[in-house]
Amino acid sequence: MRFIALLLSILAFAAQPAAAASSASLTDLEQQLSSLVANKSADVGIAALDLNTGETVSIKGNTPFPMASTVKVAIAALYLAQVDHGRRSLDDTISGVSARSLMARMLIHSDNRATDMLLRDLGGPSAVHDWLADNGVSGLRVDRTIAQLLGSKRDLWDRRDSSTPVAMVDLLRRIYKAELIKPESRDYLLDLMSRCQTGKNRMKALLPWGTPVEHKTGTLDGLTDDVGFITLPDGRRVAVAIFTRGGRDRPSTIAETARAIYDGFKSVFTWPLSTPAYSR
Numbered sequence: 001m002r003f004i005a006l007l008l009s010i011l012a013f014a015a016q017p018a019a020a021a022s023s024a025s026l027t028d029l030e031q032q033l034s035s036l037v038a039n040k041s042a043d044v045g046i047a048a049l050d051l052n053t054g055e056t057v058s059i060k061g062n063t064p065f066p067m068a069s070t071v072k073v074a075i076a077a078l079y080l081a082q083v084d085h086g087r088r089s090l091d092d093t094i095s096g097v098s099a100r101s102l103m104a105r106m107l108i109h110s111d112n113r114a115t116d117m118l119l120r121d122l123g124g125p126s127a128v129h130d131w132l133a134d135n136g137v138s139g140l141r142v143d144r145t146i147a148q149l150l151g152s153k154r155d156l157w158d159r160r161d162s163s164t165p166v167a168m169v170d171l172l173r174r175i176y177k178a179e180l181i182k183p184e185s186r187d188y189l190l191d192l193m194s195r196c197q198t199g200k201n202r203m204k205a206l207l208p209w210g211t212p213v214e215h216k217t218g219t220l221d222g223l224t225d226d227v228g229f230i231t232l233p234d235g236r237r238v239a240v241a242i243f244t245r246g247g248r249d250r251p252s253t254i255a256e257t258a259r260a261i262y263d264g265f266k267s268v269f270t271w272p273l274s275t276p277a278y279s280r
Contacts, residue, residue, distance in 0.1 A: 023055040029264030033059050036256060041247030042224075047165030048240045048261045051176055051229075055268060056169075057261070062139070064162035065243035068149075068218030069110045069198075070227045071128075071142055071161060075119055076103055076192070077175055078131050080185035082122070094121045107192040107216060112146040119145055125161075132171070135180055139167030156222050156245040168227050168241035176229065176239065190214045193228055202226040203240065205255035207262055215240075224250035230258065232266050 022030040037044040037059055045060040079099065082088040090100040094117050102118050105111035122128065129142040140163040144152070149161055163171075174180045175189065191214075199217030203226040207213065215228025227241040242257050244250040 022057040025055055025268050026057040026264060029260065030057050030059070032260055032264065033057065033257065036260060037253070040244075040249070040253050042244040042250050042253055043246050044253060044257070045165040045243040046241070046257055046261075047169040048238050048265065049169050049173060050265055050268075051173060051237045051239055053236070053268075055265070057264070058166055061166040062164050064139070064159055064164055065225070065245060066156060066158065066218075066220060066223050067140070067161055067163045067168070068220045068223055068225055069112075069115075069146070070163070070168065070216050070218035070225050070241075072106050072110065072115055073175070073189075073193070073216050073227065074128055074132060074140070074142065074171060075115060075122070076107060076189055077171070077180055078122055078128050079103065079118055080181045080189060081131070084182045084185055088121075094118065104192060107189075108195045108197055110196075110198045110217065112150070116145045116147055135174070137167065137171050137174065139164040140171060150220075154221055156220070163241075163243075165241040165243060168243075169239045172227065172229065172239035172241070176237065190229070196228075199224075199226055199251070199254075201251040202254040203228060203230070203242065203258040205251070206259040211262070218243075222246055224254060226254050226258070230262055232262070234266075236265070238262075238265050 033046055045063050045065050047058040047061045049056045079088065083090060092099045094102060102114040105114035106118060119125065125142045125144055132140060143160040175186055178186050193214035193216055196215055202217060203215050204213050212231040213228060215226055218225035223245045225243045230238045230240055232238065238261065240258065240261055242254045244253050
């Protein structure tokens with residue numbers, strides 16, 4: 001009987017998803033998120049990472065989802081990286097408009113025309129894709145301009161212009177840790193993301209009033225995304241990516257997921273208490 005029990009336990013372990021990557025301290029949160037998404041009609045992908053402790057949780061973390069306008073974070077990061085290296089300036093004008101103005105319109109108001117103007121100046125989608133790949137960001141691909149994306153037949157399972165939740169969180173981590181852009185550029189980017197005017201019913205909706213959030217939304221017919229940073233009461237920051245496609249009530253699903261992540265990470269006691277790597 002002991003042998004049979006052991007065999008059954010081995011088989012059960014082997015049947016677990018290979019992509020499960022949640023930290024042991026966040027098992028309860030992983031179970032809560034699994035239960036939450038199981039009761040939703042949408043297909044939901046989630047990843048979250050404590051940028052101080054490295055603890056992580058994910059649900060369908062390695063499944064590609066369309067990025068929609070969340071790709072604008074990557075476009076902004078490449079432009080700022082070139083500013084850091086002296087190749088461009090935020091005061092440069094593109095078709096008569098300053099890059100600074102285009103960047104604000106892209107990240108605060110999700111202006112698609114401003115995005116494609118910056119993207120064209122950078123060399124197009126392949127320039128962003130290649131820069132990410134050259135810097136070790138995998139699981140995220142950039143194939144089309146926003147105009148091309150919106151003009152294409154909608155396919156929410158198209159691998160083009162997609163990212164896994166884990167890949168998006170890795171991009172956010174690299175930005176936050178100043179691995180892709182300098183600290184001054186990171187500060188500038190996060191300030192713009194903190195003023196995002198779209199998707200007020202998503203990541204921020206159910207968080208305690210005054211919780212600092214820097215985020216970027218993405219929306220297509222049948223798709224609702226939100227990615228960014230949530231700061232906990234003790235100053236720890238959590239990078240979060242939530243992608244939802246199909247089904248109903250996608251914004252509320254994101255809001256409930258973000259609140260569960262906030263509560264779950266907040267409940268994890270860390271000792272010694274971490275000093276935030278970066279504060280604003």
